[in-house]
Amino acid sequence: MSLHDDFAEALLAPDLACPDGLFSSNGADPASRFVVYRNNVHSSLINALATAYPVTLQLVGEKFFRAMAGLFVQVCPPTNPLISEYGSAFAAFIQDFEPATSVPYLADVARLERLRVRAYHAADTPPMDQQTVLQALQGQTDLGTLRLQLHPSLATLTSAYAVVSIWAAHQAEGGLATLNPWHAQGALVMRRGLEVQVLAIDHGSVTFIDSLAQGTPLEKAVEQTLETSAEFDLHQCLTLLINHSAITHLHPEQKVSP
Amino acid sequence: MTLSSLQAVSQAQAPGLPRRAGLGLKHEHFMDVLETLPDIGFFEVHAENYMVAGGPFHHYLGLIREQYPLSLHGVGLSIGGDGPLDRAHLARLGALIERYQPHSFSEHLAWSSHGPVFLNDLLPLAYDSATLQRVCEHVDQVQSTLKRPMLLENPSTYLQFQRSTQDETDFISEIIRRTGCGLLLDVNNVYVSCINHQRDPLAYIDALPLHAVGEIHLAGFAEDTDSLGDRLLIDDHGAPIDNAVWQLYEKVLAQVGSVATLIERDNQVPAFGVLLAEAQRADWHLSQVNP
Numbered sequence: 110m111s112l113h114d115d116f117a118e119a120l121l122a123p124d125l126a127c128p129d130g131l132f133s134s135n136g137a138d139p140a141s142r143f144v145v146y147r148n149n150v151h152s153s154l155i156n157a158l159a160t161a162y163p164v165t166l167q168l169v170g171e172k173f174f175r176a177m178a179g180l181f182v183q184v185c186p187p188t189n190p191l192i193s194e195y196g197s198a199f200a201a202f203i204q205d206f207e208p209a210t211s212v213p214y215l216a217d218v219a220r221l222e223r224l225r226v227r228a229y230h231a232a233d234t235p236p237m238d239q240q241t242v243l244q245a246l247q248g249q250t251d252l253g254t255l256r257l258q259l260h261p262s263l264a265t266l267t268s269a270y271a272v273v274s275i276w277a278a279h280q281a282e283g284g285l286a287t288l289n290p291w292h293a294q295g296a297l298v299m300r301r302g303l304e305v306q307v308l309a310i311d312h313g314s315v316t317f318i319d320s321l322a323q324g325t326p327l328e329k330a331v332e333q334t335l336e337t338s339a340e341f342d343l344h345q346c347l348t349l350l351i352n353h354s355a356i357t358h359l360h361p362e363q364k365v366s367p
Numbered sequence: 368m369t370l371s372s373l374q375a376v377s378q379a380q381a382p383g384l385p386r387r388a389g390l391g392l393k394h395e396h397f398m399d400v401l402e403t404l405p406d407i408g409f410f411e412v413h414a415e416n417y418m419v420a421g422g423p424f425h426h427y428l429g430l431i432r433e434q435y436p437l438s439l440h441g442v443g444l445s446i447g448g449d450g451p452l453d454r455a456h457l458a459r460l461g462a463l464i465e466r467y468q469p470h471s472f473s474e475h476l477a478w479s480s481h482g483p484v485f486l487n488d489l490l491p492l493a494y495d496s497a498t499l500q501r502v503c504e505h506v507d508q509v510q511s512t513l514k515r516p517m518l519l520e521n522p523s524t525y526l527q528f529q530r531s532t533q534d535e536t537d538f539i540s541e542i543i544r545r546t547g548c549g550l551l552l553d554v555n556n557v558y559v560s561c562i563n564h565q566r567d568p569l570a571y572i573d574a575l576p577l578h579a580v581g582e583i584h585l586a587g588f589a590e591d592t593d594s595l596g597d598r599l600l601i602d603d604h605g606a607p608i609d610n611a612v613w614q615l616y617e618k619v620l621a622q623v624g625s626v627a628t629l630i631e632r633d634n635q636v637p638a639f640g641v642l643l644a645e646a647q648r649a650d651w652h653l654s655q656v657n658p
Contacts, residue, residue: 111449112449112493112528112530113448113449113478113481113490114481116481116490117481117482117484117486120486120488120490121484121486130493130528130529130530131526131527131528131529132526132527132528132529133526133527133563133564133593134527134563134564134565134566135565135593135595135597136595137593137594137595137597138593138594138595139526140594141593141594141599142525142526142563142593142599143525143526145525145591145599145601146488146490146491146525146526149487149488150486150487150488153487153488154487157487186484186485186486187484187485187486187487188483188484188485189443189453189456189485190415190418190442190443190444190445190453190456190479190480190485190487191415191418191419191443192415192416192487193416193418193419228422229422229423230419230420230421230422230424231420231421231422232420232421233420233421233422233425233426234421261420261421262422300422303422303423303426
């Protein structure tokens with residue numbers, strides 16, 4: 110093992126002894142100084158998670174969150190220096206984290222918060238002007254073959270819990286009073302300008318938007334959505350996307366030349 | 368010495384940052400800066416925070432860059448790592464430099480990545496000839512890839528390696544001599560390390576190649592004790608600059624003349640005005656040496 114192998118291993122595992130080959134010039138036990146490095150590594154990463162997952166933290170309290178995040182850091186340390194990306198496996202970790210099962214929606218709230226961070230830092234692709242989209246849709250002779258390109262910040266989430274209501278209730282004082290978390294809810298997350306928005310959407314809209322995001326033409330996306338959500342309201346969903354400036358391009362079907 | 372390192376020397380001696388006080392730019396203060404346009408010499412950002420595709424960070428940094436000189440300070444390149452430098456990370460640095468045209472790029476004498484893991488701290492090095500060779504190769508690679516000289520920051524450390532065969536100051540001097548990089552003299556790091564390792568801070572500074580100083584950092588530390596109950600200072604950037612560090616700074620300025628000086632605060636970030644006051648204090652010291 111190299112010097113850095115030993116050092117890195119002992120940093121991540123709190124139970125390991127301080128590595129050999131270290132000393133303090135005053136003769137102090139090197140372990141009493143090695144803890145500074147170990148603490149820096151753990152606390153800086155736990156702090157990064159606490160910043161990225163504020164509602165997840167509020168749901169379980171600071172002490173529980175930091176203990177849970179500390180275990181996650183040991184299992185899943187960062188694999189690159191881009192700390193804004195750190196924690197993409199945190200929701201899956203929470204899902205399987207036995208002590209958190211009493212808060213069954215915790216992992217979905219963490220998923221939602223991850224989407225918010227991604228949306229915040231997503232590329233700045235300008236949206237199409239709302240009037241332009243409407244005119245293009247109205248003037249299109251072959252609407253069904255049209256593909257809609259959505260903003261790079263946009264993502265959806267399906268939850269068995271009222272994940273958006275739970276998240277929103279923690280954005281303002283007293284928001285918890287009327288909260289009922291025990292019903293399924295879909296979430297749409299996107300950045301409009303500089304502001305990340307979180308909207309509750311129905312299951313059909315999640316299916317439709319996911320389908321569009323995969324490049325499925327309009328008519329096929331509607332068909333796919335109606336297979337699982339008979340009540341899907343196309344007009345309402347398109348209006349939502351247009352009103353929130355979520356569409357960046359309209360691609361007519363590419364006609365193949367003979 | 369290669370041609371590129373010679374060019375690096377000549378540029379490091381004419382550093383691009385103004386000889387004024389600057390502030391570390393925190394996202395909490397984007398609006399304070401843009402609304403008040405304070406009289407600040409420059410802003411410094413951590414490069415890694417801006418390695419994102421878009422959104423508010425780029426929006427605000429772009430606007431602030433139009434008004435102020437910029438220093439790009441890396442915290443994740445792991446120049447002291449025992450593996451090769453991360454080329455993807457170097458490419459991301461190159462893209463930021465292209466986009467924001469900073470007046471200075473700096474990184475640390477430390478390691479932070481090991482194998483597939485990024486440890487998010489600036490970790491200490493054993494000062495021996497093998498490490499020296501590797502660090503010099505990495506600094507050369509950074510300067511040739513980014514096509515500009517870099518400043519290397521002296522570390523704050525809590526431990527020493529039995530394997531070390533050189534003093535930290537000799538080690539740093541030799542890197543600067545071989546690669547032509549400049550020195551980012553972190554006066555708080557000097558103070559923290561010297562207290563922790565029972566060294567005289569003035570003697571430490573005297574042993575450095577002060578002609579190569581392109582920027583100074585000032586920050587606050589936290590205080591703990593080790594197993595003997597001795598003072599153990601921790602470079603946490605979470606407190607106002609200590610009076611002992613201000614005094615050391617004054618003595619440094621008397622030796623090196625006025626140099627771009629950054630006030631760093633990364634934890635327990637106070638209101639913008641509190642940092643501005645520290646920058647004004649540094650500016651006052653700068654005005655005393657170079658009226």
